[in-house]
Amino acid sequence: MVRFLPEAHFASSGAGDLQLLPLRFERLDDHRYLVANLVGDILLMSAAELDRITSLAVVPGDGLYERAVSKQLIARKNQTSQLQLLGLRLRSRMAFLRNATPLHIFVVTLRCEHSCPYCQVSRRSTDRDRYDMSEETAMRGVDVALAAPMQSIKIEFQGGEPLLNFELVKKIVVEAEQRSAAIGKVVSFVITTNLALLTDGVLEFCREHAVLISTSLDGPADLHNKNRPRPGGNSHTLATTGIRRVQEILGDDRVGALMTTTEASLDRVEEIVDEYISLNLDGIFLRPLSPYGFAIKTKQFGKYDASRWLTFYERGLRYILDINRQGRYFPEFYASLLLKRMLTDRPIGYVDLRSPAGIGLGALVYNYDGKVFASDEGRMLAEMGDRAFELGDLASDDYRSLILSEKLVGLVSASLTQCAPQCSSCAYEPHCGADPVYHHATQLDPVGIKPLSEFCARHKGIFRLLFELLEGSPEDAAILRRWAAA
Ligand code: SF4
Structure with missing residues (x-):
């Protein structure tokens, strides 16, 4: 009895068979990029690797293909499971909206x-x-x-x-x-x-x-x-x-x-x-x-x-x-909150x-x-x-x-990072947040001009620091993971 389809059935036939899933990236320096999927899982890549991902020039067995599939950056065109998984994870992360x-x-x-x-x-x-x-x-x-x-x-x-x-x-x-x-x-x-x-x-x-x-x-x-x-x-x-x-x-x-x-x-x-x-x-x-x-x-x-x-x-x-x-x-409680966002899909109640x-x-x-x-x-x-x-x-x-006041609905809908200029293309967006009061107070604009925003500069700095620490000494990474799990 044949219990599994042959291996060839699962193999990609090349770039024409692949699709790019939503991704965002942040340049660390001339050679290194942080590349994040829809829910903020981050991979460190070279410029050449990022080019290959965005042009779908990867094949099974080359290592980059496997890394990109495992982080839900690419999927086969007929493969719905990757999209379903991303959808489920996004729903878990947004579950705070039910409360x-x-x-x-x-x-x-x-x-x-x-x-x-x-x-x-x-x-x-x-x-x-x-x-x-x-x-x-x-x-x-x-x-x-x-x-x-x-x-x-x-x-x-x-x-x-x-x-x-x-x-x-x-x-x-x-x-x-x-x-x-x-x-x-x-x-x-x-x-x-x-x-x-x-x-x-x-x-x-x-x-x-x-x-x-x-x-x-x-x-x-x-x-x-x-x-x-x-x-x-x-x-x-x-x-x-x-x-x-x-x-x-x-x-x-x-x-x-x-x-x-x-x-x-x-x-x-x-x-x-x-x-x-x-x-x-x-x-x-x-x-x-x-x-x-x-x-x-x-x-x-x-x-x-x-x-x-x-x-x-x-x-x-x-x-x-x-x-x-x-x-x-x-x-450090702020790092713990952000690490929970970066390393888990648990909804964070931090308002x-x-x-x-x-x-x-x-x-x-x-x-x-x-x-x-x-x-x-x-x-x-x-x-x-x-x-x-x-x-x-x-x-x-x-x-x-x-x-349900018009004022609140207007302010909330205007400040969504998912579609705000700069935030919508930011690798850290899934872990960050809108702060309409801060941006109104400092820029008279609840959305905020993010390149001029101290809130944005601070958060980019902390996300980058936490990512570097997670990729650095295994002992530090273990401590940070413990904070995230608490
Ligand atoms: S505020 Fe800055 S760090 Fe946060 S999502 Fe927007 S652009 Fe990214």
């Missing part, structure tokens, strides 16, 4: 007792009545959040400093728990706080209601206190004491910290990483400054460009890899880097005054007088009217 609006941010007050010059939210120091969210507005926010189609949602409290309006935080948590249980939904909570006002009462409430804590830590005491002034100049002491108390009472995994890179941080990345290690934090997110709020007014944004930030980032990443090589698992953009579809922001924004950065722009990302008002809108 509309998992994140709901409540700005419970704009007041803050810090006065950080890089503050992106334009905090206020006075006038409780004017800058605190009312209970009525908060309950309308809970209505809208629970109307999102997701089975499981996250409510995040931001400010200003949300602990200045902790009574309202408690009311929202209790209300959302009761109402979500009645309709079979699951809600989790995060408070983003500088920890200066942390009390036993706050910790007890967080323990009872499984509330996570997210805080800011910019590095060693002198750097942190310079970046984050407050009366008494003791922001660092309060933040580090607070982190230890949260770890002790809620558990090590219940607190995370974020750093912001200022000009003063650029030469100190090792000290910043060491500070995180000494506090037993489970990783670090090396973040650049964003172009919003006081960061613009005080000219903090613009004190360094993408190239200086990339030098800082690469030095930090290499230092972190050293630490991992010595046996301590300690990821700031995806296409369609995460505005509205990934998160809604309920401001203290009831205005609803498509992203946290969108409300930061509004504090600067630019209301381009304001979607509506809790007093009159519901989830449906906000998410």
